[in-house]
Amino acid sequence: MPFLTIAFPVFDPVAVSIGPIVIRWYALAYIGGILSGWIYARSLLKNEKFWGGPAPATPVQIDDFILWVTIGIIVGGRTGYVLFYNPAFFVQHPAEIFQLWNGGMSFHGGFLGCVAAVMLFARRNNISILSLGDITTAVAPIGLLLGRLANFINSELWGRPADASVPWAMVFPNGGPLPRHPSQLYEAALEGILLFAILAVMIRMGALKRPGLILGSFITIYALARITSEFFREPDPQLGFLWGGLTMGMLLSVPMIIAGGILIMMAWRRKAPQHIQKSI
Numbered sequence: 001m002p003f004l005t006i007a008f009p010v011f012d013p014v015a016v017s018i019g020p021i022v023i024r025w026y027a028l029a030y031i032g033g034i035l036s037g038w039i040y041a042r043s044l045l046k047n048e049k050f051w052g053g054p055a056p057a058t059p060v061q062i063d064d065f066i067l068w069v070t071i072g073i074i075v076g077g078r079t080g081y082v083l084f085y086n087p088a089f090f091v092q093h094p095a096e097i098f099q100l101w102n103g104g105m106s107f108h109g110g111f112l113g114c115v116a117a118v119m120l121f122a123r124r125n126n127i128s129i130l131s132l133g134d135i136t137t138a139v140a141p142i143g144l145l146l147g148r149l150a151n152f153i154n155s156e157l158w159g160r161p162a163d164a165s166v167p168w169a170m171v172f173p174n175g176g177p178l179p180r181h182p183s184q185l186y187e188a189a190l191e192g193i194l195l196f197a198i199l200a201v202m203i204r205m206g207a208l209k210r211p212g213l214i215l216g217s218f219i220t221i222y223a224l225a226r227i228t229s230e231f232f233r234e235p236d237p238q239l240g241f242l243w244g245g246l247t248m249g250m251l252l253s254v255p256m257i258i259a260g261g262i263l264i265m266m267a268w269r270r271k272a273p274q275h276i277q278k279s280i
Helices: 025-046 059-085 087-092 094-098 107-125 129-153 183-204 213-230 248-269 274-279
Strands: 014-018 021-024
Touching (some): 014 025, 021 025, 025 059, 059 087, 059 107, 059 129, 087 094, 107 129, 107 248, 129 213, 183 213, 213 248
Antiparallel strands (some): 014 021
């Protein structure tokens, strides 16, 4: 064990327990992410200078959209985990597909669920799909940050074994005796803090005036951050390493880079209003 290895600060995964009612930190992360994202989204819509005119949606419409995107996250996240990470197990135990309290969610599945929610809601309410996608992805890093912190609290999705050159390595309670990278914190920093900061700066430079630019940037930067984090994260035990040492998280992120790049190019080729061209 490295001399400077940090002892994992053991947390109780249950945040609140009142009689038979149990609320876990992971559930609070989802709730906190959705509520914080909702508040931030409303603030973006109220600031017309970000859009170069009236916003593409009203705060009331965003209030209604919250339910849609929440369903998309949960259904998509669970479906993605079942299909991408553990299909053999759930074929043998189909009833456990619905036992969300046992854990098992996929970001990539949740993202596809959000895409479906955005497209359906936008068409039903005559809103630009790309602009609604921009709003959704602008606030998404908040939820990613809280979710990764919840992973850390739960001592799950820990990193690969680390050597003595990593003084912040930790021995996780359920990760064996070896000190490991706290990869959950790496992901919280890259997918949460850094990604949010980049998108926030882009918004203040006029990116929302080019529909699809924030959406494409989120997809691309998240994928690059996830691939980087996967070099330090222990693969899911039922999958292990795939071809050439790649992980499922890496493989699922590659199409995101391509899709994000296409969206960025399409958004940039759209002619921006003359008064904001110099600000982007």
